[in-house]
Amino acid sequence: MRKKIINKIAEYSAKKPGTVILISLLVTIIMAYFAMDLKLSMQLKDLMPQSHPLVKGFNDVIDNYDSASMIIVAATGDEESLKKFADDIAPRIREQKEYVTRVDYKMNTDFILNHGFMLQKEKDLKNSLDMYSDLNLIPWFSHLNDSFEKTYIDDDESISTKQKENNAVGMLDGIDYLTSTMSKFASGEVDDTYSESDKTARKFLIGDEYSLSPDKDMILILVQPTFTVDEIDKVLVTVNLIDSIIEEEVAKYPGLEAGTTGTMALARDEMESSQKDMNYTTILALILILILFIISFRMWMAPILAGITMIVGIIWTAGFASITVGSLNIMTSMFAVIILGLGIDFSIHIISIYTELRAEGSSIEDAIKETLVKSGGGIVTGALTTAFAFYTLMISNSAGMSQFGLISGSGVILCMLATMFVLPSMLVLRDKISSKKTKKRKVVSTKFMFLGSYSRLISKHPIMTLSISFIITIILIFSASKIEFDYNYLNMEPAGLKSIELQHLLEDKFDMTPDYAMVTTSSVEESYKIAEEARKLKMIGFVSSISDFIPSKEKQGKRAILINKIRENLNKNNKQKPILPSDKDLLIEQIERLQDNIIELSQLAFMGGQDKLDKKAKTLIGDFEDPENNGSLGKLLSILDSSDQKILKGVNQFQQGFSTAFKNYSLSMASTDIIDLDTIPTDIKNQFISKSGNHYLVSIYPKESVWNMEFLDRFKIQMEKLNDRITGMPLVFYTLIDIVGKDGRMAAMLSLIIIFLLLLFDFRNIKLALIAMIPLVIGAIWMIGIMQLFGLRLTLLNVMGLPLILGIGVDDGVHILHRYSVEKKGNISRVFTSTGRAVLITS
Structure with a gap:
């Protein structure tokens, strides 16, 4: 049946090449029209099944x-x-x-200055209550030390989470700015005393208003x-x-x-890079294929015809993709290069045998018929085995994997059809036109005679050849068993992308990554519970929630009692006492006490591996390994140790301005008004409230890169314990890896079974079917083993190339066996000089 169909195609191509080309051109124009609507989407979530709860949740968050x-x-x-x-x-x-x-x-x-104290925890308000009782510097520093010791030194859990560490860094930042400003006042370096004092009090109370990293760079x-x-x-x-x-x-x-x-x-970077790379790789592949053709066949026109055939196949595939799936994703965007690599295989076999027959003196019609008889069976079988290897990926629950299988498998078949119809017709038409212009055109033989010699050599020593191959295979099996999988999604991105470089820097500077988890809640109270539980996890760098701005009414009631006490303390603070020379030692004593407290905090941070806090502490206390670095506290103490009377004048100027500003800002922040949704500014509400106004978003940022699979595994487990509705790109990626791993193994086994059954159907001989599988199995082992030896790893993308390897591995064996069955036994030299050449070139 297959031979009859191939003979009919050959006969029709020989007699009516123009008609075949015209029909193919019409089909190509139609498919090109559909291909124009083909879109490109490089989102990781597009690889997932859209019905998956994680993806549905993620899309819901993005949309709302x-x-x-x-x-x-x-x-x-x-x-x-x-x-x-x-x-x-x-x-x-x-x-x-x-x-x-x-x-x-x-x-x-504005919101913080109006409601700042209501946003603080009850425990923190209690610890700092005395700081507002006397704003003269000596008692104020004494109460600051009391508060510092209660909050950070006496509490074993004071810096146990990233959130608490960040709060401690913020506190030290305020103290650092305060002591640095005091040094300037004491040294007489301040011109606008009111502005500097006001700025210092504001920064101490509310922190730096800019979104700066802890080290300010x-x-x-x-x-x-x-x-x-x-x-x-x-x-x-x-x-x-x-x-x-x-x-x-x-x-x-x-x-x-x-x-x-x-x-x-x-x-954006993925899209632009993918489009550019796809264009470059497709063009480069075409150019290299054309050069290979010219060198191998010593002629200009045949490679151009093969290139046209490939372009037709790619256009047909693009049109098919547009009709069936509508858009390309990270995986399917590489279909053109895959089709080029596989489709050119078919063209090479046809051109190789056709030029060989024409060189031997066969007529155009006889040459094209015999070409399709000798190569057609292998081309059809090779195309089907490769296509079905890709089609097995369609069992996957991953949309990307499934679409990749559909498009690539169909593309192989469409390229095979283009090769079987378009290329023979163009070869016939080209030779007919050429024969009319010249009486006789000399066709140069392009057999690879060295392959014939090589085949004769190994056929004389089969045991030695098989033994060497067996030893190499055993060695590479051991190597292949050590191959690792690279789970880092960012490593699949093009090298040198600035967006990725900045992301890595952001992770380092802020101890958080922009790849975060998200969960929606139906109430502020639920948001608070999830946010608080998330903050207890050491792997979490930052949690953002509406509950940060709306404490519960119960908490606001308890805080209001303490805030009223703060207001009472502030309103009693009407008298400023200048610091006299006799008081200077008391001031120095409190600053030294503060220095000791920060040294102790620094040691706790160092032992806990909290580098950001340790580094910030050293800006105040200095670095013991660097004698010249005394820190801002050391600098202030050395200035106060001076006997210069102007120093106390500057310190008193600072006290006067700072105390006044600190009191005014504190009174503003000491509002006991209830905070509710109507109180929250719009710009804050928009960050957390859905467009419908009924749900709230909690964002959970891990402090390490989630593309470390060991960390991502722990992150996923903790997030699922936190809430079963949680979603986000890291969790989508984790699930995708799991799906690809399970479905990939199943697809690989299924493809091997289907390939074997197709070979068995083709050869009607189990021995020949098994022999055809040998290049596939050994080639796959050698490839993975060599990858491991060169330090390469498997990735989400190169795993998708495995069906390509399966297809090519089977394809080569099928062509050799088909040609061997057509030629007489013992004519192995002819098989290798002709079909062997095509196999070498296609590979």
């Missing part, structure tokens, strides 16, 4: 919470330049109203777009627009570097 899709502008440099840069660039980004709704890089200080600017990450066209336009603004602003600040990072920036 504006803050779930953010563009992060990250900049590095010195503190002052970073702040000026942020102040300059934020208004320019806000002007892009078509694409941007909000830009955040500072805290909402990185700033984050969060840009909320008017669209979601799924609207890739707008993502490309907006991220590119922001990058152009960054480029203009960065030029004003020497030494400052900035760029975009986060999910949207990475999506």
